[in-house]
C-alpha cells in the first residue's frame with residue numbers, strides 16, 4: 125500500500141479516526157495473519173512482472189486487441205502460478221490478483237473454474253489420470269460447453285447429440301439444428317482446444333439423458349478446428365469482453381468411448397448403459413461454482429464499496445451547515461445509506477460463502493461414501509444463495525457507482541465494468557428465477573414434511589419452530605430480527621403451498637398450479653435466503669474471535685444488514701411476523717444511529733478489505749485518494765488527446781462549417 129505521507133488529507137484524517145486495528149480486520153477477513161502475508165507475497169510477485177502492466181487502458185483497444193492482450197497476460201500469469209507452486213510446493217493462496225492483470229475476465233476462467241473441476245468431479249480415476257495432468261499443466265486448454273442457442277436453463281432440453289457406435293466404440297457428436305449449437309462457453313471463441321461437451325446420449329436409438337464428454341476441438345499444433353467442428357466467438361457483451369465466449373457445432377464428429385466422463389453413469393463397450401447412483405450428480409460442477417459465486421459477490425461488493433467510500437471521503441460538495449466549509453459527501457446520511465450496506469453485505473456474503481463451503485465439503489465427503497441424504501439441501505441452498513447474493517451484489521455495485529455521481533460513469537472509475545461483470549452472475553450458472561424455483565421445490569417438500577411432523581434438515585428446521593412460535597411477541601434484537609425473517613419465510617412458504625392447493629382444488633393439475641403460484645414461490649425462496657443470510661452472518665459475528673474494538677464494529681455492520689432488510693421488507697414483516705408499527709419506528713431510528721456509528725470507521729472498514737490499487741483499478745478508489753489528479757492523468761491517455769487537431773476536423777467539421785456559410 126502507498127504511504128500515508130502522499131495521501132489526500134481527508135483520507136489521512138479518516139484513518140486516524142478509526143477505532144479498531146485495520147490489520148486485525150484484514151487477517152480476520154482472509155482467515156489469519158499467515159494467510160494475509162502469503163496472499164500479499166503472491167500479489168507482489170505478480171505485480172513485479174513488468175510485462176503484465178498495460179501501456180494504455182484496455183478500453184482504447186479494439187475487441188480483437190483486448191482479447192489478444194488478455195491471452196498474453198493470462199499466459200504470463202499462469203507462469204507466475206506455476207513458478208510459485210514449484211517453489212512452495214503448493215498452490216498460491218486464494219487471491220484476486222487476476223483482476224489487477226486481466227481487469228475484465230480471463231480467457232482461462234472456464235479452464236480453471238469448470239473444465240478442470242469437471243474432469244476431477246465427473247471423471248473416473250483413469251480419466252482423471254489421463255486428462256488432469258495435461259489440463260493442470262496447460263498442455264491442453266478447455267472449457268465447459270453446456271448452454272446452447274436454444275437452451276440454457278432447461279438442460280434436459282439440450283439438443284447436442286452423442287450417439288454411441290459399438291462397432292467402433294466411439295460416440296458420434298452432432299448438432300442437428302441451429303438452436304443446438306453451443307453458445308456462451310468461455311474461452312471457446314479462439315482459446316481452447318478441448319471442452320467438456322454436455323450432450324444427449326443415444327444408444328441403439330434410445331435416449332439416456334444428458335452426460336459430459338471430453339472433445340478435442342482444435343489441433344494442438346495449428347489450433348485449426350478439427351474436421352467436423354464449427355467454432356467461433358459470439359461477439360461483444362455488457363462485460364466479459366476478454367472471456368472469449370464462443371459457439372460450437374459438431375458434424376458427425378467422433379470421440380472414443382473413454383471420452384464420456386464416467387464417474388457417475390457409464391457406457392460399456394457393447395453399448396450397455398449403466399445408470400449412476402443419482403443422475404443429478406452430473407450437475408455437480410454447477411453446484412460447486414454456485415457456491416464459489418457467493419464468495420465472488422463478497423469480492424465485488426467490497427471492490428465497489430472501497431472505491432465509493434474512499435471517493436466519498438475525498439469528495440466535497442455543498443454544505444450541511446451554511447456556516448461551515450463544503451462537506452465531505454460521506455457526511456450526508458443519504459450517502460451512508462447508499463454505501464454502508466455494500467460494506468456490510470460483503471461481510472455477510474463472505475460468511476455465507478464460508479458456511480456454504482463447509483456444507484459443500486461435508487456433502488462431497490458423504491457422496492464419496494455413497495451417502496446422498498444431504499445433496500438436496502446443498503443444491504437448494506446453493507441455488508437460492510447464488511441467486512439472491514448475485515442480484516443484490518449487482519444492485520449494490522450499481523448503487524456505489526451512482527453514489528460517485530458523474531465520475532462513477534467514467535470507465536476509469538472501474539465501476540461500469542464491475543457492474544457488467546457482477547450482474548452477469550445473476551444469469552450464468554443458472555438464471556436467478558430458475559434457481560429460486562429449484563429452491564422452492566425443496567421448500568414445498570420441506571413444508572409437507574413439517575406438516576407431517578417430520579424432522580427437517582438444518583437449513584429449513586426453522587419452519588417447524590416458526591410453526592410452534594407464531595404467537596410469540598416480536599423482539600427488537602438481532603436474534604429477534606433473525607426470527608422475524610424466519611417467520612416471513614415460513615409465512616411465504618405456507619402461503620405458496622396453500623395457493624398451489626387452492627388451484628388444485630379448483631381442478632388444476634400440480635404443474636399448472638405450480639406455475640400459477642410461481643411468483644409466490646420465488647418470493648418464498650428469496651425470503652428463505654434472507655433468513656439464512658441473516659442467521660449465518662449474525663452467528664458468525666457473535667462467534668468471531670475479534671478483539672472487543674473490532675467486534676463492536678463488525679456487530680454494527682451485521683446489525684446494519686439486519687435492520688436495512690427489515691426496513692426494506694417491512695410490509696412482509698407486518699404481514700407474517702408480530703412486528704408492530706412502533707417496532708418499525710424504533711428500528712428506523714436504530715438504523716440511522718448505526719449509520720452514524722459506522723461513519724467514523726467507514727474508511728478503515730474498506731481498508732480492511734485490503735484490495736490493492738491495482739485490483740481496484742480505479743481513479744476514484746485508490747488508497748492515496750488522488751482522485752482528481754488520476755482522473756486527469758487517465759483522460760490524458762485518450763488517443764484523442766495525443767494530437768492537437770483530429771483529422772475529422774478537416775474531413776467533416778470544416779466542410780460542414782464552410783457549407784453552412786453559403
Ligand SMILES: CCCCCCCCCC/C=C\CCCCC/C=C/C(=O)SCCNC(=O)CCNC(=O)[C@H](O)C(C)(C)COP(=O)(O)OP(=O)(O)OC[C@H]1O[C@@H](n2cnc3c(N)ncnc32)[C@H](O)[C@@H]1OP(=O)(O)O
Nearest residue numbers: 237277278279404407413415416481484503552553554565
Ligand atoms: C467448495 C466450493 C469451492 C468453490 C470454488 C469455486 C470456484 C469457482 C468459482 C468461480 C467463479 C466463477 C466461475 C464462473 C463461471 C462463469 C461462466 C458461466 C458458466 C455457466 O453458466 S455453465 C452453464 C450453467 N448452466 C446452468 O446453471 C443451467 C441451469 N439449469 C439447471 O441446473 C437444471 O436444468 C435445473 C436444475 C434448473 C433443472 O434440472 P432438471 O434436470 O430439469 O431437474 P428438475 O426436474 O427441475 O429437478 C429434478 C430433481 O433434481 C434435483 N436437482 C436438480 N439439480 C440438481 C443438482 N445440481 N444437484 C442435486 N439435485 C439436483 C432437483 O432438486 C429435483 O429434485 P426433486 O425431484 O424435487 O427431489
Ligand SMILES: Cc1cc2nc3c(=O)[nH]c(=O)nc-3n(C[C@H](O)[C@H](O)[C@H](O)COP(=O)(O)OP(=O)(O)OC[C@H]3O[C@@H](n4cnc5c(N)ncnc54)[C@H](O)[C@@H]3O)c2cc1C
Nearest residue numbers: 269270271275276277308309310548551552553554555557
Ligand atoms: C457472461 C456469461 C457467461 C456464460 N458462460 C457460460 C459457459 O461458460 N458455459 C455454458 O455452458 N454457459 C455459459 N453461460 C450461459 C448461462 O449459463 C445461461 O445463459 C444461463 O444458464 C441462463 O439460461 P438461458 O440463457 O437459457 O436463459 P433463459 O432460460 O432463456 O431465461 C430467459 C427468461 O426465461 C425465464 N425462464 C426460463 N425457464 C423458466 C422456468 N422454468 N420457469 C420460470 N421462468 C423461466 C427466466 O427466468 C428468464 O427470465 C454464460 C452466460 C453468461 C451471461
